[in-house]
Amino acid sequence: MSTRRTIAVAMSGGVDSSVAAALLVDSGEKVFGLMLRLWSAGPERPNRCCSPRDVSNARKVAGRLRIPFYVLDAKDEFKNRVVDSFISGYADGLTPNPCLRCNREIRWGLLLEHATKLGATHLATGHYALLRRTNGHYRLYRALDRRKDQSYVLSVLGQKQLTRTLLPLGELDKEKVREIARDLGFVTADRPESQDLCFLGGGDYRTFLAERMEATPGAILDKQGNSLATHSGLENFTIGQRKGIGISGPEPLYVIDKDVKRNALIVGPRAELGRTHFTVRELNWVSGSPPSGETPLTVQVRYRTPAVSAQLETFQDRTEVVVEKPLTHIAPGQAAVFYDKDECLGGGLISR
Amino acid sequence: MPAYLDYAATTPLDERVLERMLPYLEQDFGNPSSIHAWGQRADWAVEEARERVADGLGCRPEEVIFTSGGSESDNLALRGAAFAARENRGANHLLISPVEHDAVSQTAIDLAARHAFELEWLPVDNLGRVDPDDLRKTIRSDTALLSVIYGNNEIGTVNPIPELAAIARERGVTFHSDALQAPCQLPTLVGDLGVDLLSIGAHKFYGPKGVGVLFVRNGSQLLPIQTGGSQERGLRAGTHNVPLIVGLSVAHEIALARQETDASRFRMLRDLIIDEVLKRVPGARLTGHRVDRLPNNASFVIQGIDGNSLLAALDLAGFACSSGSACKTGDPEPSKVLLALGMETELALGSLRVTVGRQTTEAEVGEFLEALQEAVVGFRSPVADAS
Numbered sequence: 001m002s003t004r005r006t007i008a009v010a011m012s013g014g015v016d017s018s019v020a021a022a023l024l025v026d027s028g029e030k031v032f033g034l035m036l037r038l039w040s041a042g043p044e045r046p047n048r049c050c051s052p053r054d055v056s057n058a059r060k061v062a063g064r065l066r067i068p069f070y071v072l073d074a075k076d077e078f079k080n081r082v083v084d085s086f087i088s089g090y091a092d093g094l095t096p097n098p099c100l101r102c103n104r105e106i107r108w109g110l111l112l113e114h115a116t117k118l119g120a121t122h123l124a125t126g127h128y129a130l131l132r133r134t135n136g137h138y139r140l141y142r143a144l145d146r147r148k149d150q151s152y153v154l155s156v157l158g159q160k161q162l163t164r165t166l167l168p169l170g171e172l173d174k175e176k177v178r179e180i181a182r183d184l185g186f187v188t189a190d191r192p193e194s195q196d197l198c199f200l201g202g203g204d205y206r207t208f209l210a211e212r213m214e215a216t217p218g219a220i221l222d223k224q225g226n227s228l229a230t231h232s233g234l235e236n237f238t239i240g241q242r243k244g245i246g247i248s249g250p251e252p253l254y255v256i257d258k259d260v261k262r263n264a265l266i267v268g269p270r271a272e273l274g275r276t277h278f279t280v281r282e283l284n285w286v287s288g289s290p291p292s293g294e295t296p297l298t299v300q301v302r303y304r305t306p307a308v309s310a311q312l313e314t315f316q317d318r319t320e321v322v323v324e325k326p327l328t329h330i331a332p333g334q335a336a337v338f339y340d341k342d343e344c345l346g347g348g349l350i351s352r
Numbered sequence: 353m354p355a356y357l358d359y360a361a362t363t364p365l366d367e368r369v370l371e372r373m374l375p376y377l378e379q380d381f382g383n384p385s386s387i388h389a390w391g392q393r394a395d396w397a398v399e400e401a402r403e404r405v406a407d408g409l410g411c412r413p414e415e416v417i418f419t420s421g422g423s424e425s426d427n428l429a430l431r432g433a434a435f436a437a438r439e440n441r442g443a444n445h446l447l448i449s450p451v452e453h454d455a456v457s458q459t460a461i462d463l464a465a466r467h468a469f470e471l472e473w474l475p476v477d478n479l480g481r482v483d484p485d486d487l488r489k490t491i492r493s494d495t496a497l498l499s500v501i502y503g504n505n506e507i508g509t510v511n512p513i514p515e516l517a518a519i520a521r522e523r524g525v526t527f528h529s530d531a532l533q534a535p536c537q538l539p540t541l542v543g544d545l546g547v548d549l550l551s552i553g554a555h556k557f558y559g560p561k562g563v564g565v566l567f568v569r570n571g572s573q574l575l576p577i578q579t580g581g582s583q584e585r586g587l588r589a590g591t592h593n594v595p596l597i598v599g600l601s602v603a604h605e606i607a608l609a610r611q612e613t614d615a616s617r618f619r620m621l622r623d624l625i626i627d628e629v630l631k632r633v634p635g636a637r638l639t640g641h642r643v644d645r646l647p648n649n650a651s652f653v654i655q656g657i658d659g660n661s662l663l664a665a666l667d668l669a670g671f672a673c674s675s676g677s678a679c680k681t682g683d684p685e686p687s688k689v690l691l692a693l694g695m696e697t698e699l700a701l702g703s704l705r706v707t708v709g710r711q712t713t714e715a716e717v718g719e720f721l722e723a724l725q726e727a728v729v730g731f732r733s734p735v736a737d738a739s
Contacts, residue, residue: 032668037682055682070664071682117730118665 006030007122007166008115010107011062011069013054015181016126016169018061022184023168024124025065032120033062033069036111038198039079041208045201057187064184072114074106081105083199087212090235093260094333097153097303098197104156112161122164129154129344130170131162138162140286140344145173152303155337155347159288209235218263220247223256223272231265234258240273240329254328274326279318280336280348290314291338291345298339299323301330301350307339319348354670355716359648359709360505360533361674365599366558372602373560376595384592385581394594401601408608409550409567410541417566417584418597422532422553425566426455428577428588429528429549430499434463436573437496437526445495446471447487447525449511450692451480452501456530457688460499469496478693479641480509487519495525502531502545503538506676506689506705507640508649510538517546526572532556535607536709537615537647548572552604554596558710559603563596614710618648621708621717625650628721629706633728639690639703650706651676653690657702657731660684665727671720676703 009021011033024031035058040047048054055071062069082102089096112123128143129151138159143149157165169177200208215233222228229247231237236244241255245267254273257266278301283290290312291297298307299321308327313320321336330350337347376397382390384398399413406413419425430446437443448460450473464471475486482500491498498520503510513529520527528549534540535557542550549572553564568574568587580589607614622645629636635655654662659675660682666673676687686700706720 035682050682055680059680068664068668070660070667071680072661072664073658073682073684114661117661118668 004030005121006032006119007124008032008034008111008118008120009067009124010111010126011035011058012049012126013057013061014049014126015178015186016128018058018126018186019172019177019180019184020124020126020168021061021065021067022180022186024166025067031065031067031124032118033058033065033067034111034115034118035069035071036074036078036106037071038106039075039083040199040201041203041211042201045203047198047201048196049198061186064186070118072111074110077110078102078106078199086197087209089333090209091213093234093258095238095331096333097335098199099153099303100156100335103153108157108161108165112164122166124166124168126169127154127167128169128172128174129167131165131167137287138165141170142339142342142344143169144171148174151339151344152300152335152337152347155286155335155344156284158284158286162286206236216263218265220245220265220267221259223266223268228267234260234263234265237265239331270328274328275330276324276326277320277322278330278332278336278350279320279352281318281351283319283346283348285346286344287346291340295340295345297345298341300337300339301327302334305329307337310338312338318351353716353719354672355712355720356672357706357708357712357716357720358672358674359712360556360646360705360707362555362561363536363558363709364711365560366603366606368606369559369599369603373595373599376598380594382594384594385583394592397594397598398592401597404601404605405565408535408540408604409565410543411567412570414585415542415568415570417568417587418592418600419564419566419588420562420593421564422453422530422551422556423455423564425551425553425564426453426528426530427459428566428574429551430456430459430463430497431577432574432587433497433526433528433549433572434467434469436575438469439575440573441494443494443496444468444470445492447474447490447492447495447498448472449474449476449482449500451476451504451507451509451689452499453505453530453532456499456501456528473692474500476692478695479644480504480507480639480689480693481641481644482511482516484512484515484519487516491519491523491525493523495523497526497528499528499530502529502550503533503646503649504640504689505533506687506703507651507693508645509640510644510646513545513547517548520548521546533646533649535604536611537618539611540608542567542569549574554600554603557603557607560596560599563593563600565600610710615647618708618712621712621714622648622650624714624717625706625708625721629724632721632725637699639693639695646707648708650708652704652706653695653699654702654704654728655699657728658684659701659703661731662702662704662727665730666720666723669723669727671723674705674707676700676705 011017038047082098086096086098127150128148130141132139142151219227220229237255251269253267256268297310299310300307311322332350335347338345380393382394384395402413402416405416463469526548529547530551548569550567555561576587636652639651686697690700
């Protein structure tokens with residue numbers, strides 16, 4: 001047994017993970033590729049991360065790099081741990097973010113576990129974020145290319161995972177990554193990017209839910225409790241949403257809240273939208289412990305939205321987050337992720 | 353030391369075979385169907401190759417049909433015999449064992465689905481054998497074709513081909529056997545086997561890939577499935593691939609010359625693997641028959657282990673094996689063969705096939721056993737440092 005490290009690269013057939021693998025191979029590391037076969041709604045709607053074409057692309061990339069490549073079946077685990085909780089989250093009136101859950105349970109759970117069993121000491125992915133080690137401690141930062149920054153979805157990781165994680169793309173921008181991919185002749189170099197959830201297979205999430213949930217229409221109320229109209233099911237609405245409410249009036253109406261108990265959609269004018277405080281649960285701190293009171297915090301309440309200054313208030317039974325100006329897109333189920341400037345400190349789920 | 357232990361998938365080309373092939377890739381490039389000297393030289397080579405193979409199989413040269421490999425031989429046998437039987441005697445019933453290679457089973461399924469043949473799967477016991485009594489009960493006067501694999505590629509079980517053939521002959525039913533795994537290690541004299549059609553493929557016996565033979569007993573009714581020129585008695589159109597055909601014939605000759613020696617060495621290594629795996633790997637169970645099995649095949653199911661992951665771990669440790677459920681796309685399906693033996697799906701997903709060959713050494717087997725033990729222990733133990 002050599003002491004040399006062995007790196008499993010999570011490959012998806014896409015340009016990012018392909019280049020991540022290439023960079024590691026280029027720096028002389030011992031690398032093998034692993035691809036997860038995730039659940040999809042059916043063969044006609046393959047999972048965006050792992051259609052048969054993606055598997056074949058990833059295999060071609062691994063072949064070009066002359067690294068071993070294996071595909072692991074994670075369909076059941078992905079369905080049970082990610083997709084089902086996405087569906088039940090909507091049924092509970094939440095707006096779940098399945099990517100964070102997938103990272104915690106599948107990529108840095110099942111995949112890392114499998115990689116370890118195959119002899120890997122480290123797991124590398126094509127995420128855009130920076131990982132720095134100081135005094136044996138790992139810190140997570142936003143990617144240098146801020147447009148591509150994915151630290152938000154990595155906020156669920158802790159020291160246990162990060163000591164074994166490599167993020168080779170953190171200092172590169174997307175153009176550079178595409179350039180490297182083209183130089184290496186990767187088939188994936190110019191594949192268009194998609195922000196959709198992988199398991200929707202290009203479909204709309206409302207259609208996806210409609211096929212799997214009993215639609216329960218209910219009342220659309222204003223803040224005073226006046227009934228304005230009927231909604232098609234709370235799962236079809238997100239807090240802050242304006243389009244698609246179906247009520248015309250002198251002033252545009254926004255989704256202010258979802259009252260799951262009464263199955264009511266609360267709407268109101270823009271002035272009523274937004275909150276300055278919310279509760280979070282399942283807090284994870286990247287360092288293993290909460291930041292000190294003096295740390296100037298910012299919070300980001302949705303992927304790819306700006307972070308704003310925030311205060312943490314820790315109570316015996318809950319943690320509350322207070323922001324200065326009302327935030328219009330606080331949706332229970334999404335993650336609130338905390339930063340100290342560019343450093344991602346961790347986060348939790350917005351529960352209320 | 354890495355070791356290749358997947359000789360049932362394919363074998364390396366024997367050097368002597370390559371030497372004999374080379375002239376036909378270089379100076380003697382003619383088309384055997386041509387009139388001129390170039391063509392004639394190529395034709396001599398093909399006909400000599402045919403005689404060589406016929407000698408080995410114990411048949412007449414005209415009973416040897418060259419194809420592009422095992423799958424084509426199986427397709428020609430099934431489709432050719434099924435359509436001929438329908439045309440000549442209105443027979444419509446296909447009797448196929450459920451433990452066939454896909455080249456046979458999928459062809460039979462296609463004949464049933466798209467050509468309205470009636471497909472019946474023969475019963476097999478939990479070791480993958482067809483019982484002659486079951487054949488007697490299921491064979492019919494309108495059975496167009498019977499197909500039973502000789503040595504099973506997955507689980508190694510050897511079927512009682514001569515007994516089955518005797519029943520088929522009594523009933524006047526054409527009998528095909530897929531004998532792809534046989535030439536290096538089992539007797540293949542077609543007279544002794546009693547078959548009407550027999551498939552072999554060169555790359556399973558240290559010959560080149562892309563060439564096979566279908567033995568077609570004189571008098572068997574067969575229609576072509578690839579039409580065109582009149583090569584191969586009109587049963588298989590297409591310019592002869594001379595170097596590959598020569599390669600097959602030479603490899604076959606060598607395989608038969610070494611058959612007894614190879615088989616007994618394979619058997620020794622196989623038994624070592626079987627005994628040690630059963631001893632060292634808790635939850636491992638042998639699949640197929642303990643004695644009536646291919647000399648080079650050791651196959652198992654291992655309780656609680658995912659076959660695909662085990663293969664990846666062994667590969668990273670330098671050992672090439674196979675699994676009935678192995679797939680390169682991450683869509684593992686339990687082996688159909690194991691399911692046909694009545695095995696539960698979960699257990700069938702944990703299959704491992706180790707097949708030895710001429711280059712396998714005892715030292716390799718020893719190291720493989722260590723690696724296997726380590727991999728299984730690794731998969732079974734909880735991972736401490738991953739979440």
